[in-house]
Amino acid sequence: MGITVQKLTYYPVKGCAGTEVDSARVGETGLEHDRTFMVVDASDGAFRSQRTLPAMAAIRPGIVDGGASLRLSADGVESVLLAVDPDGERRPVSMFGRAIGQGADQGDAAAEWFSEVLGAKSRLARVPSDFDRDGWGETPGKVGFADAHAVLVASQASVDGLNARIAERGAAPVPMDRFRPNIVLGGCAEPHAEDEMRRLEIGTVRLAYAVRAMRCGVPLVDQLTGLRVGPEPIRTLATYRREPEYQNKVSFGMKAAVLGHGTLGVGDAAVPTWAPGAAA
Numbered sequence: 001m002g003i004t005v006q007k008l009t010y011y012p013v014k015g016c017a018g019t020e021v022d023s024a025r026v027g028e029t030g031l032e033h034d035r036t037f038m039v040v041d042a043s044d045g046a047f048r049s050q051r052t053l054p055a056m057a058a059i060r061p062g063i064v065d066g067g068a069s070l071r072l073s074a075d076g077v078e079s080v081l082l083a084v085d086p087d088g089e090r091r092p093v094s095m096f097g098r099a100i101g102q103g104a105d106q107g108d109a110a111a112e113w114f115s116e117v118l119g120a121k122s123r124l125a126r127v128p129s130d131f132d133r134d135g136w137g138e139t140p141g142k143v144g145f146a147d148a149h150a151v152l153v154a155s156q157a158s159v160d161g162l163n164a165r166i167a168e169r170g171a172a173p174v175p176m177d178r179f180r181p182n183i184v185l186g187g188c189a190e191p192h193a194e195d196e197m198r199r200l201e202i203g204t205v206r207l208a209y210a211v212r213a214m215r216c217g218v219p220l221v222d223q224l225t226g227l228r229v230g231p232e233p234i235r236t237l238a239t240y241r242r243e244p245e246y247q248n249k250v251s252f253g254m255k256a257a258v259l260g261h262g263t264l265g266v267g268d269a270a271v272p273t274w275a276p277g278a279a280a
């Protein structure tokens with residue numbers, strides 16, 4: 001059958017729940033509407049993350065009218081519909097202690113909603129139209145409010161292989177959503193085949209390998225409830241996916257830059273160019 005796109009997901013607000021779609025446009029910084037918004041600390045503009053606020057996973061953002069509005073929902077609080085302001089007041093924003101530029105503030109209503117839900121004074125920033133940020137890795141590319149790369153790719157074979165190892169330890173399997181990929185590939189012959197893909201063509205969309213995806217504490221968070229439920233999958237990944245050149249972190253999935261724009265859909269053929277010596 002070959003390798004195909006099995007699932008597509010974009011995450012409108014960084015750190016919050018994703019939106020699964022049958023097709024998506026892909027531009028320079030990834031899937032349309034992916035990480036367009038980011039919740040930041042109201043005092044210093046530092047990004048908020050499931051790493052310290054796992055409840056973010058249970059916040060359900062929705063893009064309305066092609067991006068003109070944003071709906072925010074979470075259990076126990078009233079939903080809000082916000083008019084998006086791509087040219088809002090500019091505020092400095094940062095990730096991992098590093099300034100990444102200016103975000104367009106989305107106003108007091110958004111700030112009050114997130115502050116209530118998260119129990120921490122917050123603002124909501126949008127990627128402004130003139131935002132220009134470089135990624136890093138083998139193929140750096142451009143990136144918006146994602147951590148450092150445009151697209152995260154993972155294969156079903158990888159999570160199946162991981163879950164087989166978890167089962168051997170007597171623990172429950174984990175779903176793919178723990179890893180928050182944009183593109184899930186089906187049909188890979190071996191787990192972690194995505195690590196060896198140096199190019200990936202899906203119709204007119206062309207992706208290029210940047211780096212293996214280093215994992216933090218986010219995969220320990222149940223993406224439906226927003227509760228931290230570890231130690232899996234990090235405990236098992238640590239037995240076979242350590243990355244010495246990245247402070248011995250564990251990896252799962254591949255981060256990619258966008259070389260060719262277009263539209264891709266579930267079921268589309270995905271044609272890789274393999275790294276030299278890789279088993280196709």
